[in-house]
Every structure is written in C-alpha cells, then in structure tokens.
Amino acid sequence: MYTLLQPDFRIKRDEERCIRCGVCVRQCAFDVHSVDTDDGSIRSDESKCVACQRCETLCPTRALTLEENYHVANENYNWTGGVLKNIWKQAETGGVLLTGMGNPRPYRIYWDHLVLNASQVTNPSIDPLREPMELRTYLGSKPDSVEVVKENGSLKLKTKLAPQLRLDAPFLFSAMSLGAIGYNVQEAMARAATEMGIYWNTGEGGLHKDLYKYGKNTIVQVASGRFGVYKDYLDAAAAVEIKIGQGAKPGIGGHLPGEKVGDLVSMTRMIPAGTDALSPAPHHDIYSIEDLSQLIYSLKEATEYTKPVSVKIAAVHNVAAIASGIVRAGADIVAIDGIRGGTGAAPTMIRDNVGIPIELAIAAVDQRLRDEGIRNRASILAAGGFRSSADIIKAIALGADAVYLGTAALVAMGCHVCQKCYTGKCNWGIATQDPYLERRLNPDIAAERLSNLIHAWSHEIMEMLGGMGINAIESLRGNRLHLRGVGLSKTELDILGVRHAGAS
C-alpha cells in the first residue's frame, strides 16, 4: 500500500566533510545509507531512519546531522503529528502499534517538582571526601526488634535475621531478559554489578550458563512464562524475583518472536529454537494473593530460606493495598515499576496510558506499610525512568530502599532511545540477537561505562547526603522532611507526604 507517512527525520550529509569511508553504510541495520556505485558517493534514504544516531555518532568527520522532519503533518493541539501518523500507520497495517522503551508522554514528572534540603550554619554539612559517607543498603525483611543477650561477657545476637541482599550503593540493574537484550549487555551488567557491589536482574529469560559465575550479584526472575527456571537457576542467584507486572505494560504479558530465539536464547530459556516465547499476562497459577503467597513460599522452600524473594508489580491505582498484600504474603522485597518504566516491546497505547507515576506509588506504598506497621518487613524497590542521582535520592527520601535502573543503564551503554527495540535491529548492539549487531556492545566497555555511572551517581548522592548533614543513607530513607514540593497541588503534596517549598 502506498504510504501516506512522511519520514520522521532528515539526514544532512556535508559533502565537503564526507570522506566516503562508508562507516554509516556498514553501521545502519535499517539500510538507510548506501554507496552509489556510479561515483562512490553515499546516499541516504531517510524513510527508513529511526534516528538512533549511530551513523551520526560514528561518522569520523561529523559529516552527518539528523534533523526532525519539520512538517510531517498538519498538526494541531489535538491532532498532533504523532496521532496522525499512528492513524496512517494503522490504516496501512491494521495492526496494534508497537513500541519500545519508556513512556514519552508529558505526564508530570514529580522528581522535577521536588527539591532537596541542605545544611546551613546550624548544622554542618559533611564532606564525603573527608568523612565516611555510607550508602550501604540491605534489602530484605527485618524484624521489629533484635534480641541481644550477654554471654560470657560478650554480646550475642539471638534474633535470626531473614536473608538480605547487601548493596554497596542503592542501585540495581532492572530486569531485562536475554532475548530482549543481547548476551553482551547482560554480561556487562553482571560484571558491573559485581564490581560495584550491586545487583543485576536476569529478567524472565533465564540465566546463561556463562553468567552463573556472577550469581552472587544476580537476581533471577520467575515470570509467567517460567522461562529457564529450574533448580540450578534458583541456586545460582542471590535472590529470586517473581514478576507479576511491568510498568511499561501493566496487565499484559510478553512476546519474544521466534526469530529472536536463536541457539543462545533457546538454551537459556529452555525452549525450542525458533519458537515464540510467550509470557502470559497473568501467572496461570496466581489468580489471587493467596496463590502468590504459595509461590513465594514454594520459592523459599526451594532455596531453603537462604535467599530473599522479591515480587515485582507495576504501579497501578491501588498499588499501596496490593503492596501491603504482597508483604503479608511473605515477600521480602516489593519492587514497584512506575508508568515511565521501559520495555523491549509493548503496545504503544498501553505503555502510554496505563499505570501511575512511580513517585506517587513510592509515597503511597511506604506510607501504607508504615500505617500498617509492616514497613520493616519488606524492602521497597522503585523502578521506572530514573534519570539521575537526584531522582534516586528523592525516591529514597520518599521511602524507597533502592532503585532499579533500566533505561539509564542502557543509555550508559550507548542506547539512544530510538524506541525501536522491538525490531531486533538495535544499531547499538543492545536490543538485538543479530550477531552482526550484537558485537557492537563490547562488554568490557559497557561494564566500565556502567561502573562509571554507578560510581558517579554514588558520589553525587554522597555529596547531596553530606549537604543535608547525613552520613548514612538510611537516615534519608523515608525522610521526606528533606524534600519540598515546588508547584504541586495540595493533593499531590498530601500523597507525597511532602510540604511545599517555603514551609519550614
């Protein structure tokens, strides 16, 4: 069918600068660039361009610039270009609109309406370059109190604590499955997590044998497809996470098309090569909270109560009550993924319209668990679009124990957020199983970039903590007095449990 769609982008090639080295040609998996065999010049077909910026970035003479196509449609406030293009696309294909990454819609980002406190005069700020500054965090269920006895003149702990995950900084890499992303990406996360004393999460695609050696820093996921779940998988991990939902697509399952199920994915997921990997929307053995409890305890039994069990849900309207139920069902960790959480593939309408912002979810869940006196019984992990150390420290002040970094980790490794993960043609070698593309993600480099990011953000958090006169992260956790709202309504402030800036 003749397409009514205009290209989204324009590619400008500065012929003075172009040295016809062909980097752009070889690097574009969407075949945008090609050599004109008549004169050796290079031409570009922008209709295929997804603006991943691979060519722009690698062009050694910076001969390429990408511009948004200025006038793709006669937009107005209601009928935006995006809306029109979606309709044309669907009129041409009859299909559900697919997309990748996180929600791009302009829902309020509360992080940008929350400001942090700092000490002045009456309270010295602490310089993390001179004084200890502690970010260490333990995730897991804590008792209300500890019992200590004195035996033979020395103190002894009588209370047996539930298993905990030790984090040297309050970050984890989000669940991203082998299949959604390439092996190298997982290896990079595993190595960075190991180096930085944090954790990565397998997602629901199993754990490749070669990554078992990073098990101590690995959280393995048990999702509705149960891919790759077996004894060794559970044994290899530091913790097990039951995935109920995902912020980018609450209420729906996953679908890895058969063409991405090559030998590696097939082996790891334990499904035949070439078959579609379908994760059902619900777990078919969890139709209620008591079913969840059974699975939690099955997994605890299977791992002999040596590993914390996490339950991950999407932040939806009654997230606080659900989280409370999950804690009471026996989870050691509740992971909440907000509406800006990313994905390898999701129906656009769902990604863009279902769920609630993570800020509100953290605040609601933390308060609810406190109201019920069970906040200590589970750690709260927050996920969904964390962009900076400032977002993270604010999340912690709202009540999160630590945060999952998905998109930020991918961006650190090179992702340019073109949202075409679902095509499997990721030019950055991230969301692909194509061996020609996959090798672009050098795990050595990617691991270093991740470690650098974690290092940088840790340090920024230390600086901000020190500024507040705090030298241990637990003194900020849930300490909403260090936050003030700017430009928020009373309702929003009430839900966030934060005062407006100006109120002392």
Next chain:
Amino acid sequence: MKRIYAIESVCMNCQLCAVFCATGHSRSKDIIKAHNREKVLPRLFVEEKRPVSFAVQCRHCDEPFCVQSCITGALTKSLEGPVVYAEEKCVGCWTCVAACPYGAIRRDVDRKKIAKCDLCAELTEPACVANCPNQALVYEERGS
C-alpha cells in the same frame, strides 16, 4: 614486544581503524584532507564476512618473511622488534606482498611503493588502536 591484536568478537566492521590509520599516515594529519585530497592508503586491511570482521596489520614477525624477501633492503627487522620500512628504498617489486603470510602489506600502486603498519612509531599507541570505538584492537605484549 607490543603488538596489535584484533578482538574479533567485538569488531563491528566500522573500519574506522583504516580511516584513522590513513589519517595518521597523511602529511596533513587532517582526516578530511587525508582522504579527499591526499588519498592516503591505510596500512591495514579489514577483513569482513558478516557477521565477522577484524583488522589485520603487519605482525612484525620474529622471522619476517617480508624482510628476508625484500630485494632492496627497504624492510629490516629492528632490534627493538618492529619490522621497519624505509620507503625511499622500495621499488615496488611486491615480493614482500607475495611473502607476507598475513597479507598485511598494501601496494601503493600509483607510487610503486608498499604501505605497511609502522605501529605509529611516533605515537604512544597506534592510531587504529587508539581510535577503535569498540576496543576491538589492543596494543599489548603477549607471550613471545
């Protein structure tokens, strides 16, 4: 001695190694001039057969066939290790091209000279290695 090694598993066939090699061996050292005016040849070959690719440079052999074959003495094995090429002595007989088991010597046909990797002797790290965006080339001492 330190040699250049390609790491095939992460070579992504961008061939920027060749671009920066040529630039580094140009008179101007300007990437655009080097290619659009001077037309400098890279001192390496990128082999490619999707999905695999890698760069091949002179291996600076311990017993270099090229040196032993060179009819003019333009190629010599230095005590420090590198196989040194004196361009002014080369007459373009291509015997070294026939002899090099790595296929690492390029013919500069117009000038009747060969071009081969000199490890960017004046730099701390060869240009191809320094500019590889994916660290698919390393410059290091291994074993021998």
Next chain:
Amino acid sequence: MEGRWNRRYDWQYDRIPSGCGLAAIISEAGRSFGGEEIIQSICVLHDRSNGLGGGFAGYGIYPEKRDLFAFHVMFESIEAKELVDAYFDRNFYVEESGHIPTRKIKEITNAPLLWRYFVKPLDDSLQDCELCEEDFVTRSVFHINGEIPGAYVFSSGKNMGAFKAVGYPEDVGRFYRLDEYEGYSWIGHGRFPTNTPGWWGGAHPFTLLDWSLVHNGEISSYGINKRYLEMFGYRCELQTDTEVAAYLFDLLLRRHGLSIEVACKALASPFWSDIDRMPEEERELFKAIRMVYGPALLNGPFAIVLGFTGGLIGINDRVKLRPLVAARKDDRLYLASEEAAIREISPDLDVVWAPKAGEPVIGRVRTGEPEVVGAEETVA
C-alpha cells in the same frame, strides 16, 4: 487540629536549629544533693543559650511519692485544666493535685498555669485496654498533648520531674525553686533557638515516663526517626529532634528491652568500615543492629544527655560534631558541653575526658534501689 495551643508553632517547631548548653550530674552512690549545683553548673554556659528556653530534670526528688506518676502539666487556660482533670478522674487515681511551686522573678514572664498531679492508673483502665502501666501512661501523655487543646504534659515519670520555661536556665531554676529539691541525678539545659520566640513546651528536657532528654544539636534524620516511631504508635507532637530522641530511647530500652550499650549503638551506630573489621560474632550483631534500627539512627550533630531512673547517659553523634565533656570525682559523674561548667562546681576532678564519637558515657546508681530500666549491666 488548627488553633490548638500546642500546635501553634507546629511548623516552626519542626527542627528549630539551635545551639545549646547542657550539663548533668549523677551520684553513683545514690546520694541526694540539692538542685542549686546543676543551676550553678549550667549558669557557666550562659552564652550557649539565648534566653529562649531553659530546663532541668531531677531524679529522686519525690521519694515519698515514688510509686506514683508525677505529671507536670502546663495549661493555657482553665478550660484546658478542666478537661485534663476530667481525664485524670476517669483514668487515674489522683493522690495529689496542685500548683508546681514557683517563685516570682522578673526574668520569667508569661508563665502558663503549671500544675502537678501525683497519679496512678486505675486498674479498670489498664484492663480495658490491656496495657501495662507505662504504656497506659504513655498513651495518656500522647492523648493529652495531642487531643486536649491548651494542655501539655512535660513530665510524667515516677520520683522525678522536669522543669522548664522560656528564659535562661539559671533563671528557670530559681523560678522553679530547684534549690528546695534534692535528688541523686540532675540534668540542665539552656537553649539557643534561632528563629522563633520560645515556647515553654519547647524548652528541654523532653520527657516521657521517667526518661528525660536534653540535647544540643540538630538531627538530620529527624524525618525518618519520627516516621519510624509513628510505626510503633508514638506521636511526635512537638516535632522536635529532642522529642524523637527521647522516644527512641523509650522504644529501644523499655519496649525492645535492649541494653543501654546496644541502644546507643543503634542510635549512634559504628561505621560499616568498622563493623567489617570486627570479629564475626560481633560483626553479625552490629550488622543486625544497623539493618533493623537503620531508621532509628540519629544522624547529624548532637550531644545528648538522657536521664532515667537510676542512671544517666551522655552520648555524641557518630562523628562528634557537638561538644561533650565528661568527668569524675568520687562518686560523681559529670557531663557538660564545656569543661568549665564542671570545674565551676567541682574544681578538683579525678578525671576529665572527651567521650569519643558514638561512645556512650553511662552513669549508674550502684547501690540498692531504685530499679534500673533497661537490660543487663553495662559500663562506661
């Protein structure tokens, strides 16, 4: 809740930054001495306060009524007192009720009605809510302070009492006639709030049951300490650092039954780098303390003196950002912000030292009664 007397400064009283002076004396032999000594000591620290708050606590001051809870209450109005009287009548046996003795001095003005009750919970009341005496008293304090407009309980322990006002501490001491009391342990405090006219209830010490706490510093972790306490049913009405510190001690020592040493390690915990170097058993203990009591960690600069029946604790934050000096002479343990405050009353000391960051100094009556709160024996 609006317009409530004790909520009037709700926002302002949230963590008023303040510099302060504090002093404490205990006779570990349990010998009683007059209140003038602590006044004399804190007087030296005059410049550490600004006249906007001073206060004391004395232990062993009501020996005849040692089995009764001594409630010190300030009232804004007669109506408030009537409501409190009615509350006591419903829930307590009130053995004695009357003015707290004061003397009129020009330095102390605008005094609220200051009243003292010696009471005991009614058995029926205890049975109704299935609480022990202490929890019932705690709940009553929270009820009066939170629900009865114009009333504020500032002391609720047995055989002890807190005395506080807006003014310099030495004036507050004279106002309350402390020279007429005798006790084995005394705590004094002078306050330097920087942003608001003082309110009588806002002066130190803060008390609950027989805990009394004076504090120099600013607790940056206040927000989470408060929310943590709320999870255990505490209501931090005054929103001050000092109040949460007092309640935290109550929670850890009385309700969780931790020893003073362990409680202090929770409130001013060692650094992970130190814990990592400990022998395994100790390491696991401290790890557990930090994991479980992370929200109770008092983070930020402070020097705190906590008084309780039969004892005294002085402690600094874990990096020692505020001054605290300790000294001994014979059976006496002295604590003060500055050594001068101690030398003033005991020039010839046996030993003087600056306690290390996070290391508690504990003074304890060694002989006979009264019963010590908290678990097993600990030494300074």
Next chain:
Amino acid sequence: MTKYAIIGNSVAAVGAIEAIRSVDAEGSITVVANEPYHVYSRPLISEYLAGETTVERMAYRPADFYEKNGVEAILGVAAAGIDFDKKSIALEDGQSVEYDKLLLATGGKPFVPPIVGLDHQDIFTFTGLADAMKLDEAIDRVKDFVVIGGGLIGLKCAESLHKRGVKVTVVELADRVMAAVLDVDAGRIVEKSLARKGIDVVTGDTVEEILGEGGSITGVRLKSEKELPCQAVVIAIGVAPNVELVKDSPVKVGRGILVDDMMGTSVPDVYAAGDVAEGRDVLMGVTRILPIWPNAYMQGRAAGMAMTGSPRGFAGGLSMNSIELFGTPLINVGITDPRDESFEILTRSEGDHLYRKVVLRDGRLVGAIVVGEIDRAGILTGLIRDGVDVSDFKEELLRSDFGHIDLPADVRERRLFAL
C-alpha cells in the same frame, strides 16, 4: 672465538652475517668476493638498466654494514682455492684466509648455451651489476635487441631495454614465457601485456646462430630458420651454480652443492647457501636449486645460525616470485603447473587482467598463480608454506579478497595471533 669465512657477497652472505651476529658478537667474520661492490641488490639491475635507480640506491644494506657487523670484507679479490683440511682459503692475490666455519655463497653464473656466433661483440648476459653497466653503455649504439630466454630475467631485461626506447624481441624455447613458473594461461596474459607495449615475443623457438659481420651483430637465426635483425643479443636463459671452487674437492656436488636442512655440505664446518646450493624443496620433496632472492637470504640465515652452533634449520625452499611487467603484477608460488592427476586445480579469470589459480594436493594448497589483484596473495603463500588443509574452503581461495576470514575461526586465531 670462532673464525667465520664467507665466500660471496650477496644476499646469502648478508643473511649469514645477520644470523651470526644475532648470536655471536665476538667471532671474526671475513667476506671474500670477486665482485668489487658493496653488497647490492642484484634484482635491481633491471631498474638500473631502465634508468630508474642508481648504484648508490641499489645498496642492499647501508654503507656501514660491514663495519657495524664487524666484518672484514675482502672485495674484488677472488678465492682461488680451499684447503679443507687446513681450513684455509687461498686468494688469487696470494693471501689466505683461515676459518673455523666456512660458508660457500658463490651464487650462480649465467648459463650460456652452445650457440653459433658467440664470438661477436655486443653479446651480453644479465645477472650482475657489471652486466647492467655494460648494457647501459651499449644502448646508445644499438637499436634492436634480441633477448634469448623468456624467463624472469629475460623479461625484466626486455622491459628495461624497452623503457630505454630500443626495440626488443624475446625468444623463448618453451611454448610460453616464464614457463618454469607459470602455466599457459598466465603466460599468455604476460605475453599479451608485452605485446601491447610493442615487445615481440617468439615462443617455441630458439636462437641457433648469432649472425654478424666483422664482429658486429646483424641478427639472429632461429631454429625455425626465421631471422631476426638486431645489433645486440642478451643471453638470459638462467643461471648455473658457481661450483668451480669445490670441483674435485670432498664437497659433494649434484647440480649444485648438496646441502642438508642445516645448510651443511658433505664436509664438516662447510656450509653452502643461495644460488649455489642444492637444498630440499618444501613441496617437491626433492633437492633442487631454487635461484631466487628470498630463498638465498633464508638459506644464508639458516647457514649462519648453524655456523654459530645454534641451528634453527631451514624450512625448505619455496619457489616464489613476484614480478610486475608494464603494470601487470604477477605472483607465483610453489607448484603452479603440475601435470600429475593427483593435483586438484581451480582457476578463475577475468579478461586479460585477472587470473587466479590454486593447486591442491591432498587437500592442501601447494601452489598458486595470482595475476592482477595480488594484494593479499601472501596469505596463500603462508598456507602453502604451512601445509594448511584448505579443502573446506578451497573455492574461496579464488576470490581476490580471500583472507583469514575465510578460514575456520580457530585456525584463523592461531594463524593471525600466534605472535
């Protein structure tokens, strides 16, 4: 302290000197040579003749080579005889040189067949600098040359003469030029490239008589009775090993001096290398003379190592030539034109400018001809030299861009990064 003596001063001698000095800094080295020149690059005599280089630029090693390597060079003095018992070389000027270890690197001498009329003037050979100088000097008075021999030397000589603007005709006995190293197809390509430049090539014929008057040449008469007018003749049929010094000595001689893989002759402490030596051919499994430059260096080097007592051995000779005639580059390696059924032959050609042939035996590459796109042909040489099994990817060998990438990953890794 070992006394090393080397007779001959070309590439094999240099190979030996460099090898000896890599191990033994102390021993004395004496080089004796009848040629008076500093070591020069013999193959460059065609460039010299073409006027493309100078004697100075032909130096194979820098001027201070002997000095730097502590070599006593007795140049322009021929060795007259060797007393193998006394280990002494007698020189033609009456001196003598004592040795502990001796290398015979006397090279080859032009082979001159029995032709009638060899007594005329302006009959040249083309193996040394002196030959090139004589030809250079003759060019001014000669308009037409006949070059006898269409091998490597003959063709290079013909090309140089042509560049100097004289008319050249090449006469070759075989049915094609470079018959020793090329097959018919490749030979034809070369012939065509010569023809395009105006060099006549006569194949399947030979000169029987040089015609002339009063000492001056007027032409040649071929076996076919055809006569070619010319004023000069270059005899460039090939070289024969220069074995005169060891005639009637205990040193065993076949076609050349017979050597083992350490370049040792039948006489202890006496070694031979280069065009004079008859050593093992890596592919043929027989001994033969391989009069090519790289071979001479490698043999010299192997001999030098053996003379110091730390033998490395010689991997065996490998026929390998690279030649470019009028812009058509050509490489041959190993066995290029076998007649035996046991060989498998694959070829690919494109017009007159591209030709590629690979010869396999038992799945292994044993020979190749590459005409035109020769850039990576050395990879084939390497595969031949190392006897790599290529049967799985033999078709790929014909691609001009054949490379390591066509090898199995493990083989590739080993071959590329063994160092």
